[in-house]
Amino acid sequence: MKKRLKIALVGNPNSGKSSLFNALTGLHQKVGNFPGVTVDKKTGILPLGNHTTAELIDLPGTYSLYPRSEDERVTFNVLMDAENPAHPDLVVIVADATNLRRHLLFITQIIDLGLPALLVLNKIDMAEKRGIEQNTADLARLLGVPVVATNARSSAGIDQLKTTMAEMGARVSIPFYQPNDEVKPVLEAISEISGEKPGYRSFIYLCNHDHLDKLLPAQHAKIDQFIGEYQINIQQLQARETVERYQQIAGLLTQIERKAKQPEDHRSEKIDKILLHPVWGYGIFLGILFVMFQAIFAWASWPMDWIESLFNSLGTLVSGLLPDNLLADLLVNGVIPGLGGVVVFVPQIVLLFFFLALLEETGYMARVSFLMDQLMRKFGLNGKSIVPLIGGYACAVPSIMATRTINSWKERILTIMVLPLMSCSARLPVYTLLIGLSVPDDRVLGLFNLQGLILMAFYLLGFFAAIGVALIMKWFIRERSSSFFLLEMPAYQLPRWGNIGLTLIDRAKTFVFGAGKVILAVSMLLWALSSYGPGDRFEQLQATYETQLAGGADPLELENQLERDKLAASYAGSLGKFIEPAIAPLGFDWKIGISIITSFAAREVFVGTMATIYSLGAADFEETTLRQKMMSDVNPRTGQPVYTLATTFSLLVFYAFAMQCMSTLAITYRETRSWKWPALQFVYMTGLAYLGSLLIYTLLK
Amino acid sequence: MKLSQLKSGDEAQIRSLGNHPVANKLLEMGCLPGERLKVRRIAPFGDPMAIQILGYELALRRDEAEAIEVELLPKSPFL
Numbered sequence: 001m002k003k004r005l006k007i008a009l010v011g012n013p014n015s016g017k018s019s020l021f022n023a024l025t026g027l028h029q030k031v032g033n034f035p036g037v038t039v040d041k042k043t044g045i046l047p048l049g050n051h052t053t054a055e056l057i058d059l060p061g062t063y064s065l066y067p068r069s070e071d072e073r074v075t076f077n078v079l080m081d082a083e084n085p086a087h088p089d090l091v092v093i094v095a096d097a098t099n100l101r102r103h104l105l106f107i108t109q110i111i112d113l114g115l116p117a118l119l120v121l122n123k124i125d126m127a128e129k130r131g132i133e134q135n136t137a138d139l140a141r142l143l144g145v146p147v148v149a150t151n152a153r154s155s156a157g158i159d160q161l162k163t164t165m166a167e168m169g170a171r172v173s174i175p176f177y178q179p180n181d182e183v184k185p186v187l188e189a190i191s192e193i194s195g196e197k198p199g200y201r202s203f204i205y206l207c208n209h210d211h212l213d214k215l216l217p218a219q220h221a222k223i224d225q226f227i228g229e230y231q232i233n234i235q236q237l238q239a240r241e242t243v244e245r246y247q248q249i250a251g252l253l254t255q256i257e258r259k260a261k262q263p264e265d266h267r268s269e270k271i272d273k274i275l276l277h278p279v280w281g282y283g284i285f286l287g288i289l290f291v292m293f294q295a296i297f298a299w300a301s302w303p304m305d306w307i308e309s310l311f312n313s314l315g316t317l318v319s320g321l322l323p324d325n326l327l328a329d330l331l332v333n334g335v336i337p338g339l340g341g342v343v344v345f346v347p348q349i350v351l352l353f354f355f356l357a358l359l360e361e362t363g364y365m366a367r368v369s370f371l372m373d374q375l376m377r378k379f380g381l382n383g384k385s386i387v388p389l390i391g392g393y394a395c396a397v398p399s400i401m402a403t404r405t406i407n408s409w410k411e412r413i414l415t416i417m418v419l420p421l422m423s424c425s426a427r428l429p430v431y432t433l434l435i436g437l438s439v440p441d442d443r444v445l446g447l448f449n450l451q452g453l454i455l456m457a458f459y460l461l462g463f464f465a466a467i468g469v470a471l472i473m474k475w476f477i478r479e480r481s482s483s484f485f486l487l488e489m490p491a492y493q494l495p496r497w498g499n500i501g502l503t504l505i506d507r508a509k510t511f512v513f514g515a516g517k518v519i520l521a522v523s524m525l526l527w528a529l530s531s532y533g534p535g536d537r538f539e540q541l542q543a544t545y546e547t548q549l550a551g552g553a554d555p556l557e558l559e560n561q562l563e564r565d566k567l568a569a570s571y572a573g574s575l576g577k578f579i580e581p582a583i584a585p586l587g588f589d590w591k592i593g594i595s596i597i598t599s600f601a602a603r604e605v606f607v608g609t610m611a612t613i614y615s616l617g618a619a620d621f622e623e624t625t626l627r628q629k630m631m632s633d634v635n636p637r638t639g640q641p642v643y644t645l646a647t648t649f650s651l652l653v654f655y656a657f658a659m660q661c662m663s664t665l666a667i668t669y670r671e672t673r674s675w676k677w678p679a680l681q682f683v684y685m686t687g688l689a690y691l692g693s694l695l696i697y698t699l700l701k
Numbered sequence: 702m703k704l705s706q707l708k709s710g711d712e713a714q715i716r717s718l719g720n721h722p723v724a725n726k727l728l729e730m731g732c733l734p735g736e737r738l739k740v741r742r743i744a745p746f747g748d749p750m751a752i753q754i755l756g757y758e759l760a761l762r763r764d765e766a767e768a769i770e771v772e773l774l775p776k777s778p779f780l
Contacts, residue, residue: 063726063729063730064729066725066726066729068726098756099755099756099757101731101755101756102730102731102755102756102757105729235724235725238725239718239724239725239728242725242728242729242733243728243733243734246728246731246733268758269741272741272742276742276744278745281745282745366760369760370744370749370751370760371744371745373744373748373749373762374744374746374747374748374749375746484722484723484726484762484765485749485760485761485762485765486723486726486727486730486759486760486761486765487749487759487760487761488730488757488758488759488760489751489757489758489759489760
């Protein structure tokens, strides 16, 4: 029978752990979630010889057993709790051979937990280049765990690692660090309530029980009681452990490590001189942002157009194949466009994450944080917030997914909350239609196009609104952990394209299967709302249509008219009329009300809905015709045009601020694992839109 | 003297760590008493700063650097 071994990969961030995971599992990996938290759980299947298959789990990178973030807490609890579903049979500790001293802190902590462990010295080629040489046999003997040297980039040592994993029995390593004698009595007391030996595990219970999820409230209380009784200062105890461990590590290293006196590698320093330069640094960063923005804005539109036309022809094809009934209607007008609405985001997601992964892989992202941290911190954000924020100009959905690199929970939440205020590309068709409607095509100073200037003003409005809201909201969001900024600046390296490819697959899958469900459901709901109406209104409309058609009216014009009347008679139409009193102070009528409701699927739907309302068929649709029809629309009560300057600008402000994107809400839910945040996003943005529009309309009226 | 008072290019030895919520985290990252460090650079707006310590480069905010008491060393060609 085949044995299924559970193996966990642990290690410091930047130890090359992900590369090793990719080298071991390749495409046989999947991403899930650790229960109850937003932390990604990457697992992969790894055959080990003929009789064993291993499930490899990539645990979040951490510097020690003292967690400081949600990610690190997951690693801590998986390792500490034998009942945890992810608790491994074998721990593979990945360390960077170029900096063994710092990595050994965590390595020796894991060894002291008494779990079967194996040490991988990764980046062995880089260590060699820097003249660092380790005696792996002696290291293995001194630590009591097998040691394998690898280079995950070139797959050197991977086969040996697999063999070692397969041959390892349940051998337990020898303890490295002994807690001080003074704490023996309290460790024994803890041992009695926890069932652990009074060694290092009990020490961790003592210092770190707040983070240990498996303990019952009574056990927590008991440990707190011991801390009081024995007058323990756990901060000091932890500091002492760290210092003493590092002293022991220094002793160990003199026995096994030899460093040739070689000139240091100054390559990274030279690159930093340019990339972190007070002037060039920002200039280059702006340039990179510009390229990213261009790519997402311009290049993504090609595949997006293909996807749209693909789903359109799919709809036509299916409607031709199926009889004209309810199911066909649901499929053609509900499910297929809904699916299309999910898939259409994939090009933007893939492009944005291509750039982000590239920046992360090369080590540039840490430099961006370094450059931007001081500026962004004033607004409660993080140096790393700038890239997702700018990405929000293209699309909020991939950008919200990109906030995962922000370690501080509060700064990440703030970034997610304000990101949808950035004017995304879906607002552009709405902006151009409305600006074209109200702003003359004049030149300012003989050089700048007035319409272009107004458009730019709305893009700036989004950015300033985002940082303004962050500035206010930072006072209302509770800190989950003390905010700090300790960031390892990794040496620059060439990107590993395989890693980037796997990241892109992973992100696209997460979006399609995570947020896709919600988007599809809401699309179908919106379809139902605009295809059905109360009572027998639809039947009556159909009957009138038949009579008029028989009377010899132009079928095309009649069809457009029918579509318009149907929309007005539908539930969406009724809703539009229902909310009219609420939106009247903003200068909107029920037709705009319908468009606002249908825009919830995606903002650009506004244009399509307007076209239907003004009975323009899809076949003869032209934006200029739509603009003329809208301009000539007259309010029946006042006799004034509907689209005055005040109404148009009020509508523009509404679209700039309002949360009208279910995909964004779905991804916010996916990333925060709580409906609280998307709900707050919806409420505050819609509130802001309402007040903003009210202000503009009142001022311009 | 505090780490936050050093200039780019300065070398120093850590004396002690003050009472700071992240003091233990700083220890874990290698900011140990007795350890030598070099200020690699200070960000254009004066914060954060990057130091060379324990064979790698660590960026930290001014606030955190204030918790580290150091002794300035005469400049040497090493480290």
